[in-house]
Amino acid sequence: MASLISDLLDRLHKEYVENRSGTPLQGVPSLEGIDEDAFGICIAMADGQIYESGDTDVEFCIQSISKAFTYGLALCDQGKERVDATIDMEPSGDAFNEISLHPVTGRPRNPMINAGAIAASSLVAGQSTAEQTERIHSLYETYAGRELGFAADVFADEMRDGNRNRAISYMLAENDKLRTEPDDAVEVYLRQCSVLVTCRDLAMMGATLANNGINPVTEKRAIDVGLAERVLSVMSTCGMYDAAGEWVAEVGMAAKSGVGGGILAVLPGQLAIAVFSPRLDEHGNSVRGVAACRRLSKDLELHALHVT
Numbered sequence: 001m002a003s004l005i006s007d008l009l010d011r012l013h014k015e016y017v018e019n020r021s022g023t024p025l026q027g028v029p030s031l032e033g034i035d036e037d038a039f040g041i042c043i044a045m046a047d048g049q050i051y052e053s054g055d056t057d058v059e060f061c062i063q064s065i066s067k068a069f070t071y072g073l074a075l076c077d078q079g080k081e082r083v084d085a086t087i088d089m090e091p092s093g094d095a096f097n098e099i100s101l102h103p104v105t106g107r108p109r110n111p112m113i114n115a116g117a118i119a120a121s122s123l124v125a126g127q128s129t130a131e132q133t134e135r136i137h138s139l140y141e142t143y144a145g146r147e148l149g150f151a152a153d154v155f156a157d158e159m160r161d162g163n164r165n166r167a168i169s170y171m172l173a174e175n176d177k178l179r180t181e182p183d184d185a186v187e188v189y190l191r192q193c194s195v196l197v198t199c200r201d202l203a204m205m206g207a208t209l210a211n212n213g214i215n216p217v218t219e220k221r222a223i224d225v226g227l228a229e230r231v232l233s234v235m236s237t238c239g240m241y242d243a244a245g246e247w248v249a250e251v252g253m254a255a256k257s258g259v260g261g262g263i264l265a266v267l268p269g270q271l272a273i274a275v276f277s278p279r280l281d282e283h284g285n286s287v288r289g290v291a292a293c294r295r296l297s298k299d300l301e302l303h304a305l306h307v308t
């Protein structure tokens, strides 16, 4: 089985490395030097066993994949009732940076788009942005099972050019959906987006979710079981932005992508797949990442609703 998975990853890597379609994230100057050709695929089993192929050690910004983990922290800090009163969990069908608040309740549609993610960051416990950021960063490290870096230059660029996120945050404040000041909520959110991970880190973070919230190597708990189930549920319906419906049909795994080029897909109790490749499709999802996840789901029969 082990060599079967390793061989499959090498084969898929070789096949999809030829695909040079898509464009890396534009408009963030500090990301301009990024190696567009980088491509890594990693599978982490729920028991911590790793299979990998390609550039699985290259660091990149976690970006929107962070939204899933911070949502879990907000649930843990504030409880489901308060979080649910603040953030809905319906797929929006909108782009990730849509200013989409419910016309009656004022709630952002879900925590996987920027509006819901900024609200979730604001709900993280802490007296200051520094304290909230520190709690988020160290939680990600618990998921990954090692210390993680921070891309200060990317953060600075996104803060400087963050008017759209600030607009979203002020709309949230207007609707009483923030616990902190709108500028502070954006700062915490953009700091979490700039946490650096490798493909292997991301796979291990997913394996922690797959392993009932416990990192299978360090055996440290990152999230309660019931909350892990909630995070995975919302990932499966809302994690791939406006491509979420197609993703569920084609791949059938809880997933989250980020504009840094990462995609994380999780099958509870079994495994997590992480792919890194910076060229993005029109939804902001990694082109090779989507292709590799589709194939792995098919070839390894990972679709959660698989019918035999």
Ligand code: GLN
Pocket (backbone or CB within 6 Å): 063, 064, 065, 096, 097, 114, 158, 165, 190, 193, 257, 258, 259, 260, 284
């Ligand atoms: N930092 C980016 C933003 O807020 C993250 C978006 C993403 O990965 N989709 O616009």
